[in-house]
Amino acid sequence: MTQNSVINETVSEKERRHLEQQHEHEIKVLARKNVPLGKRIKKHTVQTIIYICCVFMAIVCLLPLWLLFVDATRSTQQINQGMSLIPSTYLAVNWTSLMEHDFPIVQSFFNSVLISFSSTALSLYFSTLTAYSFVAYRYKGQKAIWSIILILMMIPGQLSMIGFYKLVVDLGMYDTYWPLIIPAIAGPGAVFFFKQYFDANFSKELVEAARIDGSGEFRTFNLIVLPTLAPAIATNAIFGIVSAWNNYMGPLMILSSTEKYTFPMISQLLKTDRYNTDLGAMALAVFMTILPLLVVYACFSRFIIRGVAIGGGKE
Numbered sequence: 001m002t003q004n005s006v007i008n009e010t011v012s013e014k015e016r017r018h019l020e021q022q023h024e025h026e027i028k029v030l031a032r033k034n035v036p037l038g039k040r041i042k043k044h045t046v047q048t049i050i051y052i053c054c055v056f057m058a059i060v061c062l063l064p065l066w067l068l069f070v071d072a073t074r075s076t077q078q079i080n081q082g083m084s085l086i087p088s089t090y091l092a093v094n095w096t097s098l099m100e101h102d103f104p105i106v107q108s109f110f111n112s113v114l115i116s117f118s119s120t121a122l123s124l125y126f127s128t129l130t131a132y133s134f135v136a137y138r139y140k141g142q143k144a145i146w147s148i149i150l151i152l153m154m155i156p157g158q159l160s161m162i163g164f165y166k167l168v169v170d171l172g173m174y175d176t177y178w179p180l181i182i183p184a185i186a187g188p189g190a191v192f193f194f195k196q197y198f199d200a201n202f203s204k205e206l207v208e209a210a211r212i213d214g215s216g217e218f219r220t221f222n223l224i225v226l227p228t229l230a231p232a233i234a235t236n237a238i239f240g241i242v243s244a245w246n247n248y249m250g251p252l253m254i255l256s257s258t259e260k261y262t263f264p265m266i267s268q269l270l271k272t273d274r275y276n277t278d279l280g281a282m283a284l285a286v287f288m289t290i291l292p293l294l295v296v297y298a299c300f301s302r303f304i305i306r307g308v309a310i311g312g313g314k315e
Contacts, residue, residue, distance in 0.1 A: 078090070090280055097280075111263070119184035120184065120244055122184045123240050136202075150192070179254050247264070
């Protein structure tokens with residue numbers, strides 16, 4: 001086949017697609033014209049009301065966050081004067097005031113990042129692996145194990161805190177990060193979440209085809225199964241990081257060295273120090289607590305939206 005013929009076929013293919021798109025557009029226009037005017041007005045009215053409600057709800061959700069940011073840029077005197085929607089110029093002053101204290105604020109921030117992301121990564125991988133075993137295999141005791149996982153979900157974590165503390169001390173892990181990271185491997189809530197997702201979206205044919213091609217079990221799971229779980233992983237990652245980041249009781253019970261404190265622990269200490277009158281610095285510390293969670297959601301939300309779009313397109 002000559003180069004000219006290939007070019008001609010490519011051009012004709014583009015023209016055909018253009019004609020098909022134009023034809024579909026004309027059909028949609030005709031369909032809209034056939035709809036009575038009253039129904040069209042009613043439809044647009046309903047859509048407008050929905051948009052207005054969504055905008056209002058977004059403002060209600062974002063307004064407290066914006067007010068917190070504004071207070072982080074204001075002085076204590078300005079904050080005492082009343083609420084404002086316009087940022088001030090005291091952000092650098094509040095930051096300097098925050099950094100002048102003996103508390104390791106920056107170090108505690110990175111401590112929380114380390115614990116949150118490490119525990120969430122372990123939880124995501126091993127929870128998906130456990131949930132995968134319930135849908136990809138059949139073995140004795142499977143129903144009993146699943147029942148145990150459901151029972152563990154119903155037991156409050158506070159009931160096991162004393163036993164957990166004794167175990168940590170006996171293992172020599174007190175005042176280390178390991179007790180805050182390793183238990184995330186056995187998270188029953190994450191296993192249940194991924195099991196439900198597998199039940200709705202798992203394709204055994206895809207796994208069987210990989211096995212026929214000679215792919216090993218872990219290779220199949222890591223390269224074929226995991227990528228299909230992107231929306232579920234993104235959703236669970238958000239909840240996992242938020243939960244680990246906001247965890248206050250666990251680090252308070254395990255950590256004793258000030259340089260190992262997490263950011264929520266340091267934020268709590270600020271309330272008992274001279275910062276209880278420095279409202280601008282306190283607002284900045286609280287905003288720093290929320291900021292990483294917003295970044296995490298911004299990074300993972302597109303995977304969730306993509307998963308919803310794909311799921312909505314299934315027949």
